[in-house]
Amino acid sequence: MKRLRHTFQHIKVNIANNLFIFKLAWSIHPQRVVAEFAVQAGRQLANVFFTVYFMKYIIESISIGRDFQQIIYFIILTLVLLFALVLLDNWYDYRFKPLSDLKLYEKLYFILFRKAASVELKCFEDHEFYNKYTKAIQEADIRVSAVLANLSRIIFVSLATISIFAVMYAIDPWVVWFALLPIIGNFYFGKKLNRLQFQQNDERIPYQRKMDYVNRVIYLSHFAKEIRLSRIFSVLRNTYLEGYDGVISVIHKYRVKAGVISFLKIFTTFTLIFQGVLLYGAYLAIVKQSISISSFIVLGSAMVGGAWSLIRLSDSFVEINKNGIYIENLKTFLSYVSEIQEDSDPVKPIAPPIQQLTFRKLGFTYDGAEKPSIRHITMEVNKNEKIALVGHNGAGKSTLIKLMMRLYDPTEGEILLNGRNIKEFDLMSYRSLYGTVFQDFKIFSMTIAENVLMRDVETEEDRQLVINALKKSRVYDKVATLPEGIDTMLTKEFDEQGVVLSGGEFQKIAIARIFAQEAELLILDEPTSALDPIAEFEIFESMMEACKDKAVVIISHRMSSAMLADRIYYMEDGEIQESGSHMELMQLQGKYAELFLKQAEKYVEQEELAGVVNLHEA
Numbered sequence: 001m002k003r004l005r006h007t008f009q010h011i012k013v014n015i016a017n018n019l020f021i022f023k024l025a026w027s028i029h030p031q032r033v034v035a036e037f038a039v040q041a042g043r044q045l046a047n048v049f050f051t052v053y054f055m056k057y058i059i060e061s062i063s064i065g066r067d068f069q070q071i072i073y074f075i076i077l078t079l080v081l082l083f084a085l086v087l088l089d090n091w092y093d094y095r096f097k098p099l100s101d102l103k104l105y106e107k108l109y110f111i112l113f114r115k116a117a118s119v120e121l122k123c124f125e126d127h128e129f130y131n132k133y134t135k136a137i138q139e140a141d142i143r144v145s146a147v148l149a150n151l152s153r154i155i156f157v158s159l160a161t162i163s164i165f166a167v168m169y170a171i172d173p174w175v176v177w178f179a180l181l182p183i184i185g186n187f188y189f190g191k192k193l194n195r196l197q198f199q200q201n202d203e204r205i206p207y208q209r210k211m212d213y214v215n216r217v218i219y220l221s222h223f224a225k226e227i228r229l230s231r232i233f234s235v236l237r238n239t240y241l242e243g244y245d246g247v248i249s250v251i252h253k254y255r256v257k258a259g260v261i262s263f264l265k266i267f268t269t270f271t272l273i274f275q276g277v278l279l280y281g282a283y284l285a286i287v288k289q290s291i292s293i294s295s296f297i298v299l300g301s302a303m304v305g306g307a308w309s310l311i312r313l314s315d316s317f318v319e320i321n322k323n324g325i326y327i328e329n330l331k332t333f334l335s336y337v338s339e340i341q342e343d344s345d346p347v348k349p350i351a352p353p354i355q356q357l358t359f360r361k362l363g364f365t366y367d368g369a370e371k372p373s374i375r376h377i378t379m380e381v382n383k384n385e386k387i388a389l390v391g392h393n394g395a396g397k398s399t400l401i402k403l404m405m406r407l408y409d410p411t412e413g414e415i416l417l418n419g420r421n422i423k424e425f426d427l428m429s430y431r432s433l434y435g436t437v438f439q440d441f442k443i444f445s446m447t448i449a450e451n452v453l454m455r456d457v458e459t460e461e462d463r464q465l466v467i468n469a470l471k472k473s474r475v476y477d478k479v480a481t482l483p484e485g486i487d488t489m490l491t492k493e494f495d496e497q498g499v500v501l502s503g504g505e506f507q508k509i510a511i512a513r514i515f516a517q518e519a520e521l522l523i524l525d526e527p528t529s530a531l532d533p534i535a536e537f538e539i540f541e542s543m544m545e546a547c548k549d550k551a552v553v554i555i556s557h558r559m560s561s562a563m564l565a566d567r568i569y570y571m572e573d574g575e576i577q578e579s580g581s582h583m584e585l586m587q588l589q590g591k592y593a594e595l596f597l598k599q600a601e602k603y604v605e606q607e608e609l610a611g612v613v614n615l616h617e618a
């Protein structure tokens, strides 16, 4: 009983999932839905007509001696109808469907992309969510098409089956009992087979992802250097083989079971009904003599048509289940409600200009991490103030920035903007207060101008904004030498003429992004690692100059750059250990001073060495 209830519940969920996709497709492209149903209706009409009524008419005509000319007219009319249906089918399959599918998928993928771009960052670190997301993206288009075809099939194949069986029932009522065989065979064993396939696919995913990862890494250009210059290839090969072996073991695990179920399905679905009806019909015609030979022929033809319709119908019911299971991933993904609402929220007030940003007893632990990455942080950033965050690797500097930008929400304490918790403000407007470049910034395969503006370049002012930003990040001289200037395509992904710049030049392009924004607080999370110390110092200096009326937070491992800030926070183990101006911290003679002196020593040594080499050269 409990199992039955569970099965019903399962069927209900799967039907709801199919209807969810149907509504989605209807809202995106109603014409495509209508066309699919119309074409399916035509196909089934032809199916019933040719398997039963056409045959019935011809045989009846022979047995009652109908006029030959009348039969010819009937056949010609039939051919015209067939011709029209084939034309409609072709037009649909080769013209309408491919084009309208593209339109449907484009809109569908934009819904998915928008969703993917709006879920909070931590979702991408959640293994289970990421699996659902990849499955949803991979399956979305196939499922939408499949659901439309399937639902239309269910409606019209049902009508076709009923009318075929009505003819069979009229010949002999008992014959319709044979209809149960394909239903049991196809529906029961078909469902089992699908479930098995789904389980198999599910178990394959972690292994498949390993193989996909290696495929991707080998293919993507930014891994090419490391692969060539190290022995990482053998590690990648092993990862691929682990995935491959995993996939093989999953296939082995299910092989025998799938084979047996598939055999039972074919046996009950096809063999029993075809042989059964023919035997029964022969018995009626020869032994019982209750039907004529012409009825036996019609029965045979209707049985073949009816059996196929039933098989198709039970296939379609099984497919409702199959689609339903896959759609569950898509639905979970689309209906996921972010803890951090990434979209604009009209109810929340727009974030005001920054007067003061206050961190109060802030603490944060990443999901699944054992210890906090940020602890007891209390600090402030005032209007126009220049702040530097320094400390060793893993001290928690980037995490602090991510909390500040609400890429994550703190697990303890709060961040206040002008005295109000930042969660109270509309997120989009809050984030637009910041201009940020991260250490792992990304350059897109687009033009330099688009990479700087990070949106479409629309007006002459936009272009001027880009040029000024590039000048401030000290890379305009280089850009001006390129034939297409700021319209040069970066990377060669799409364009042979695309330009590959040096690591430092790419960094300068990324830094130009913050000069091109109307942000109030600029954050540079160490995007200058590929710059030489002088270039970094110059950029920071130019930033301090250009951003007199803005607050700036810089993270740098180079103390010479941090010195430029009004206030420096020295972090260790997720906590602020020391804070003050450069002079104050040097006088304190604490960890900051120690780090500073160590770096200064290194530079002095290097300068002395350079001096010695110069002397030798002279």
Ligand SMILES: Nc1ncnc2c1ncn2[C@@H]1O[C@H](COP(=O)(O)OP(=O)(O)OP(=O)(O)O)[C@@H](O)[C@H]1O
Pocket (backbone or CB within 6 Å): 125, 366, 367, 369, 373, 391, 392, 393, 394, 395, 396, 397, 398, 399, 400, 439
């Ligand atoms: N997405 C994440 N999931 C789990 N732990 C993380 C994540 N990102 C960072 N951490 C951990 O949080 C700690 C602080 O990392 P964070 O990147 O903030 O340090 P950082 O001071 O910016 O270091 P660096 O100078 O090397 O950039 C580290 O121990 C790191 O392992």
